[in-house]
Amino acid sequence: MTEYERITQPFEPVYNKDSQILILGSLPSVKSRENGFYYGHPQNRFWRVMAGVYGMPVPESISEKKALLYQCRIAVWDVIESCEIKGSSDSSIRDVKAADFNIILDYCPVEKIFANGKTAEKVYNKFGKAKTGREITPLPSTSPANAAYSLEKLINEWSVIKELARNNRGKHWILN
Template identity: 50%
Template sequence: MEKEQYTHVRHEFNPVFDSTSRILILGTLPSVKSREQNFYYGHPQNRFWKLLARICESKKVPDTIEEKKAFLLAHHIAVWDVIAECDIIGSSDSSIKNVVPADLNQILEHAPIQQIYGNGGKAYELYQKYAYPQIQRKMIKLPSTSPANAAWQMDRLAEEWRQIREILYKI
């Protein structure tokens, strides 16, 4: 079997946010499936969209890119990634090297972000290394919604992620 090779990946799609976004959820870098679909959390087994729909008490899980964008904006959620480009093997966060961080000020200077959350440990680790020294804003680490994080079943994920509601629904 041939060993997988590193690929240099550049983040190709824009962050989702507007002038009412109150929380920012950061991943590491879009997976291969997400890059194929040209939008965040595109792997069919990733629980991100089901989890957000559950936390936001939405009757429908957004399906299309347009529905996903509308859902995020309606619930005051900004989404992007810590990495602008890097070398990676497939979708393996543990293989990430040669990181060029994303410029998070694109969001932070134009949206009233009250809290930043990391979708998983690697997003948190990369944020602490590359973004925190520049922007000095605390990130709260949440368990990853990735199918690779099988130890966290949906109910347990929802319990941890529910903390975002405090900011989302504060008036």
């Protein structure tokens, strides 16, 4: 059985001065850490969902993934700066130190924060909400562990981020 390991967030947040949506995951999986970027497990559907929501090609390289986020005015980070975890199991997470979300929120015109899964929502509500004073909207996890959701169903649920953009067209949103 896998032992607990102390993991510190290996990635910087991805954002720029135009980021209006913040998507928070929990912590990069073992595969994501090996691959060097967010949602790097080949079975994680995050990048396919983003491409599906925005009608764009699925990005392959890290630079293509960043370009998609910037074009869609999305910031990505994780709620956990460090914790103890067994492998990639969110259910094993303990001894959490939360990220400082204000690094992004003080710099960007973020209008809405979304959680990629229940763990991200739970950790944010426990550690981040009081510091930011902002609500988080949960979305179903794109993790391969979330077998209850097909890719099509995930794209449908996640389309709320594009709907938010449509409702804010007068606020400098650029969409296809």
